[in-house]
Amino acid sequence: xxxxxxxxxxxxxxxxxxxxxxxxxxxxxxxxxxxxxxxxxxxxxxxxxxxxxxxxxxxxxxxxxxxxxxxxxxxxxxxxxxxxxxxxxxxxxxxxxxxxxxxxxxxxx
Amino acid sequence: xxxxxxxxxxxxxxxxxxxxxxxxxxxxxxxxxxxxxxxxxxxxxxxxxxxxxxxxxxxxxxxxxxxxxxxxxxxxxxxxxxxxxxxxxxxxxxxxxxxxxxxxxxxxxxx
Numbered sequence: 696x697x698x699x700x701x702x703x704x705x706x707x708x709x710x711x712x713x714x715x716x717x718x719x720x721x722x723x724x725x726x727x728x729x730x731x732x733x734x735x736x737x738x739x740x741x742x743x744x745x746x747x748x749x750x751x752x753x754x755x756x757x758x759x760x761x762x763x764x765x766x767x768x769x770x771x772x773x774x775x776x777x778x779x780x781x782x783x784x785x786x787x788x789x790x791x792x793x794x795x796x797x798x799x800x801x802x803x804x
Numbered sequence: 805x806x807x808x809x810x811x812x813x814x815x816x817x818x819x820x821x822x823x824x825x826x827x828x829x830x831x832x833x834x835x836x837x838x839x840x841x842x843x844x845x846x847x848x849x850x851x852x853x854x855x856x857x858x859x860x861x862x863x864x865x866x867x868x869x870x871x872x873x874x875x876x877x878x879x880x881x882x883x884x885x886x887x888x889x890x891x892x893x894x895x896x897x898x899x900x901x902x903x904x905x906x907x908x909x910x911x912x913x914x915x
Contacts, residue, residue, distance in 0.1 A: 696863070704844070726901060737894060737906040738847065783846060787901055790854050791837070791862060796846040 697722045699786045701795030709803050714771040716798035718784035726787040727760055727767045732797075733780045741769075741782075774802045805830050810895050810907035817885040817914045825880040825910050827895030833905070835898045836878040837862070838870065840891040841909075847894065853878055854900075885914045 698721040708714050718727065726745045730738035742751055744760035744767060751758045757770045767784055781799045785792040811826045829836065837852040839862075849862030853872040867889060869881040878897075882889060892911050896904040 701846075728904070730904075737909055738896075738904075740903040740905070743903065785847075785904075790835070790860070790901075791849055791852050792904070793849065793863065794839070794847040796844065 697786065697788060697793050699784060699793045699795040701784055701798055703798055704796065705799050705801075707801045707803060708774050710776060711773050714774050714778070714800055716769050716782050716784075716800075718767045718769075718786070718795050720765045720786045720793075722765070722786075722788075724764050724786045724788070727764075728785040728787065728792065729758060729767075729769055730783045730785065731780050732783065736780075738783060743787075771800075774800070776802050776804055778802055807831065808895055808897050808905050808907035810893075810910050812910060813908065815910060815912050817882075817912065819886060819914060821885050823882050823885065825882075825893055825895075825912075827878045827880065827907060828876050829878075829895075829897040829905070830876065831897060831905065832875060833897035833899055834875070835900060835904075836872065837896045837904070838868070838878070838880045839894045839896065840864065840889075841894060842891050850880065850893075882912075887914045890914045 728743045729741040732738045749760040755772045781797040783797045784795045808829045838850040839847040851870040853859045895907045898904045
């Protein structure tokens with residue numbers, strides 16, 4: 696079945712450093728979503744990418760969807776303490792989404 | 805709008821007991837899904853529904869049943885609870901292949 700791998704599993708950065716998490720699917724995706732989950736909370740939607748090679752920006756966050764629609768990345772520029780949490784990608788097929796294992800980000804002030 | 809609501813927030817069961825986790829949404833979303841979240845495993849899809857009367861299995865359906873008699877409600881039934889079902893359960897809803905809205909979760913412990 697479809698698998699979605701995400702790396703790294705953990706990342707500790709100093710405040711102000713950049714951060715990137717990568718997502719790879721075993722199958723071609725129709726779209727990919729990214730979510731953020733704060734400790735003790737529920738996943739909150741960040742963005743959805745649909746087109747091959749698509750790049751979207753939200754302030755300090757940059758999202759990319761690979762040309763083959765099998766991989767994606769989330770890059771955060773100049774991390775802040777408010778960026779702490781776990782970031783998940785979710786690969787979309789026809790009707791359902793398979794989540795990656797997530798990258799837990801800690802930001803040291 | 806309340807969004808996606810889940811009850812209960814916490815539950816402790818004994819092995820072999822059955823129970824139903826409730827999920828409701830007031831956004832008239834077609835799609836609803838149940839996920840479980842275990843440490844280091846991300847969110848795994850249990851069952852999903854693309855509309856009232858239509859359900860299908862996800863990645864880890866064994867030991868769980870669902871039904872979708874209305875657009876608003878999507879209950880998850882544990883038939884005979886096992887310690888392996890100790891987890892945090894999230895319900896989510898969305899329009900067709902759109903942003904998923906998650907409920908606050910139910911933390912279940914099976915002894």
